Amino acid sequence: MGLLNDAGVWLAGKLEAVAGVTVTYTRFADGATIAPDIWVGRSGVGADPGQLRYHQWGHRDYVLTASTLTVSGSVVEPGIGDRIAETINGVAHIFEVQSDEAGDHWRWSDPARTMYRLHVKRVS
Amino acid sequence: MATLPTRELCADLATYLVEQVPTAGVAPNSVTREYYVRTSDKDDAALVQISGRRVTIAPTLPNSYSYEPETRGKDRYTHRISVLVEKRYTDAGDPTRAWLDTEVDWVYTNIVLMFDFDKRDGNGPTFNRQLVTLFADVQLFDLTDLLAHGKLFSSQVDIVFQELVDV
Numbered sequence: 001m002g003l004l005n006d007a008g009v010w011l012a013g014k015l016e017a018v019a020g021v022t023v024t025y026t027r028f029a030d031g032a033t034i035a036p037d038i039w040v041g042r043s044g045v046g047a048d049p050g051q052l053r054y055h056q057w058g059h060r061d062y063v064l065t066a067s068t069l070t071v072s073g074s075v076v077e078p079g080i081g082d083r084i085a086e087t088i089n090g091v092a093h094i095f096e097v098q099s100d101e102a103g104d105h106w107r108w109s110d111p112a113r114t115m116y117r118l119h120v121k122r123v124s
Numbered sequence: 125m126a127t128l129p130t131r132e133l134c135a136d137l138a139t140y141l142v143e144q145v146p147t148a149g150v151a152p153n154s155v156t157r158e159y160y161v162r163t164s165d166k167d168d169a170a171l172v173q174i175s176g177r178r179v180t181i182a183p184t185l186p187n188s189y190s191y192e193p194e195t196r197g198k199d200r201y202t203h204r205i206s207v208l209v210e211k212r213y214t215d216a217g218d219p220t221r222a223w224l225d226t227e228v229d230w231v232y233t234n235i236v237l238m239f240d241f242d243k244r245d246g247n248g249p250t251f252n253r254q255l256v257t258l259f260a261d262v263q264l265f266d267l268t269d270l271l272a273h274g275k276l277f278s279s280q281v282d283i284v285f286q287e288l289v290d291v
Binding site: 028045046047048050051052053054055056057080081082083096098099100101103121122123124 | 158160161162163164171172180182184185206208214216217218266268269271272273274275276278280
């Protein structure tokens with residue numbers, strides 16, 4: 001079990017090197033900006049057919065090493081309203097940490113609890 | 125071919141709203157008569173397209189209208205119409221109570237009260253003095269839209285109107 005756990009932590013450390021993207025992370029709570037090790041975990045579209053409306057919206061997950069989300073030396077949890085600026089194909093986008101349909105805005109992404117998985121939606 | 129009165133009423137209400145509340149029709153705000161609203165694209169942010177306050181007036185589904193004989197010379201028409209008001213919260217974080225206060229008050233003032241027509245008070249609309257509002261049912265907002273679907277304020281007002289028309 002210890003060996004598998006160690007392997008999971010090692011693998012998580014390698015993900016940033018092979019799949020990482022460059023972003024600026026701005027905390028809603030205090031405006032602090034961070035440049036964490038981060039990569040895109042998932043991107044997709046959801047839909048909600050209502051009585052008169054048919055809405056689609058995008059959703060995206062970012063995965064980051066928890067220890068890189070630090071403010072004044074302390075590791076912090078992601079908060080609703082935190083924003084991530086990423087340039088995709090030369091176009092600047094801003095994504096915001098928001099609740100998903102299950103009500104979570106983040107969850108642990110690995111059994112060892114070394115990585116955050118953030119649920120975001122594009123806001124501009 | 126005859127024109128569906130309920131469809132005409134939706135168009136009249138849209139025009140009336142812009143006459144009474146001119147800012148409602150000034151971009152990025154909009155007031156339109158539709159049968160449905162579709163907001164989608166292949167981007168990962170379809171709801172970002174919504175800017176300003178979007179008002180859509182449409183026949184209510186599934187029961188849009190009915191009529192019955194009132195006298196030998198008149199029919200009683202019942203129109204069921206839905207008004208969907210949408211606006212996106214663009215600041216960071218969850219929508220604030222003050223912002224929601226503004227939006228729910230806008231719906232109450234400019235939809236619920238604006239479309240409350242009463243013949244007895246001479247409060248009928250200029251486009252149809254026979255029109256009377258029977259009932260309005262308001263969904264304050266959809267909480268899932270607000271917190272999990274891109275912070276979209278989405279309020280639906282279902283209104284039942286009635287009028288007597290010559291046959």
